[in-house]
Amino acid sequence: MEAFFASLVSVAFHGAALGMILYVISVGLSVTMGLMGFANLAHGVFAMAGGYVLTTAISRFGVPFPLALVLAFAFVAAASVVLERLLYSRLYAASDLEQVLFTIGLIFIAVAVARFIYGTLQQPVALPDYLKGQFPLLGRDFPAYRVFIIVFSAVMVALLWFGVERTRWGAMVRATVDNRAMAQSVGINTKRLFTLTFALGSGLAGLGGGLGAEIIAIQPSYPFENLVYFLVVVSVGGLGSLRGPFVAALLIGIADTACKYWLPQYGAFPIYVATIAILLWRPSGLFGRHA
């Protein structure tokens, strides 16, 4: 009984860490799909890029870990602005098919570039000493880095939610998700809003990719392999929603960890089945608005 309880706590804990990472990565995808109606399958590229920036900054240039996290965010956000202005913005009015093809193209390019620069091996993460080892809590030991992931992500999520609920930018985003034509007619500069929001979402993906580099391995096929997870979080949570994907990400993080722990022979199978069942039941996701 005690052993079972211990494994329950452990699954919940590791699942929560994975879920937090999934949320920080995917929330940008949810917002861009809800806000701009853009099916950005290449979102994982930003997360992967964040991972590479973090690991390179630490191992090649000896940048301290916190600064490397900031770099991962800033670098990816800046690069995404260039991409958004040069390429994405031309396809806002294009069909789903074109957006999907374009973003698959970006994935292929990113995979090739990553392979060219880093080879196919997984990038190791050099954690600082203060994040290694165990963290005692309520008479148990937890891996310190996972604790850091959960706490740090929770702070980021709180900041993000506060920003969307309380700032002018947040109000504009919510108005535009609700009704773009109306938002434009009351004078919201949707073009700049898109760029800013896209940059923030991509930057968060970069941050999540860096932060989670130890959980979701950084290697060239990252954007392909993890795409299903990001899409599941967004579609189960509901497009354009902030809280939906949070619940979905935690559910998936915990469910995935639980499956790997107790039912390893079934792999990700139960999660996919659950996803399909949920989407058949509620096509616009658990918290999505009806189309």
Add this chain to the structure above:
Amino acid sequence: MSAAALETRGLCKSFGALTVADDINFRLETGARHALIGPNGAGKTTFVNMLTGALPPSSGRIVLGGEDITAMGQAKRVKRGLGRTFQINALFRRLAVIDNVALAVAERRGVARRMLRAASTHADVCAESMDLLATLGLAEDASVRIVDLPYGKQRLVEIAIALGLKPRVLLLDEPAAGVPSLESHRILQVLDNLPKHIAILIIEHDMDLVFRFARRITVMVQGEVLVEGPPEEIAKDRRVHQVYLGEQHHG
């Protein structure tokens, strides 16, 4: 009293606290030429969408030719003779004019699902579609794609598709919307020549067209029927002048 072509009883629709249709009792007689007018936001399009089944009513009943169709899907209503056109062109833009019409004709004749013979060998569908285009003066444009067709003619194709369904009741949602008034006489001509037995409900902002076409007019304001009667009475009605015609003259 014989059954009306189309009738609503106590039809209501609200979105949350906003009521866009309030207890609408409406009767469209067989062969009627009936117009539905009202200022913007009066709930006319909502009303039409409830009639066609695109929008479920919150309460009330819809009766088509004596049969209750309130809970029926869009496709079934079409099969029972309820056709409509759209305010904004809803055409098959990259298909030829003939295909736009033939899709509807084939659907009505029940051959649209066949896949063994080529479409162009379905002589009955092709001939009927061509005849229909000819009556609307579109015969020469049969093989032109919609994207290459002038806007005024697109409005006529919009009507042609609905006629391809041989409806008993035809709902025309602003057939002349966006058409310069010089060209709208062409549309009126087409409307005048529609088969007499079809009951027609037209929603239109062009008052010239409404008063020349309709023999009965219903005025809607804020989701309610304000007044209904023949054009002469409506033209004289003080309330109508206040809420609607007045707005046109001074606004």
Add this chain to the structure above:
Amino acid sequence: MSAHAGGYSADPRIRWIESLPWIVAIVAFFALPEYLSLGARILIYILYALSLDLIVGYAGIITLGHSAYFGLGAYVAGILAAKAGIGDPVVQLGAASVLLEIANKATTLTGGADGLSGVVVAPILGLFRFDIFGKTAYLYCLLVLLLGWWLVRKMIYSPFGTSLTGVRENSLRMHAIGAPVYWRLVLVYTLSATIAGAAGGLITQTNQFVGLNVLSFESAGELLVMLILGGVGRIYGAFVGPVVYLIAQDFLAKQFPEYWYFGIGTMLVLVVMFARGGILGILDGALVKLRGRP
């Protein structure tokens, strides 16, 4: 127009230029005996791309789950995905993933990630053995493709095909003229899945090996790339795309995988940005310019 749009005014007769792919295929059979296995692969992918074109090009619905049907011969799967997937690539992706996971985990049945070898193929009709030079396989694939092409072409020119383009152009209006849009899509998914399943069967039969990768998301994406490269919604785009893609892959991918991926990615981006009709679309445009007017 060389685009095969079907419709009630379209002439359904086969034009002389449409015999070109078959002449090329037969010439290749005699002239390039050492490339017959690549040739058979190309023929199979053409059939596979044709099946996808029905859904993407004609019915106008984007799907990323097509590899599921390629992996499984699929009447039942057709209903499942049509139920689960209309307009929602994610569900379809999920369906493909489930099948991938089933195959992955049903190790005893499929050999898991190591793949399934030792597929024994009986002689066709008990007469023609599969030889190691791939002659029988090539001709067999060519025959199946011919049958598939004939079916797809017939369908595109039929009232059913026209109603699919109607759904693509304006599904709202299709509802308004009383078309059972949902069931039309179920039907086209079923047909398409069956053809894709046949193509998948061919791969197994000619390779005598099934790898899990036939079910992967990457494989579905790759197929989409081939179709787009050739041109969507025009039958022969499904012929041109796989030929160009697979030949380029055969020569480039083994030596320079990085450049290969970079190349497809760049090409996709360029096609979407500048050449939405694919290779055949570009040829069309060039012909129009050459003649001076459309």
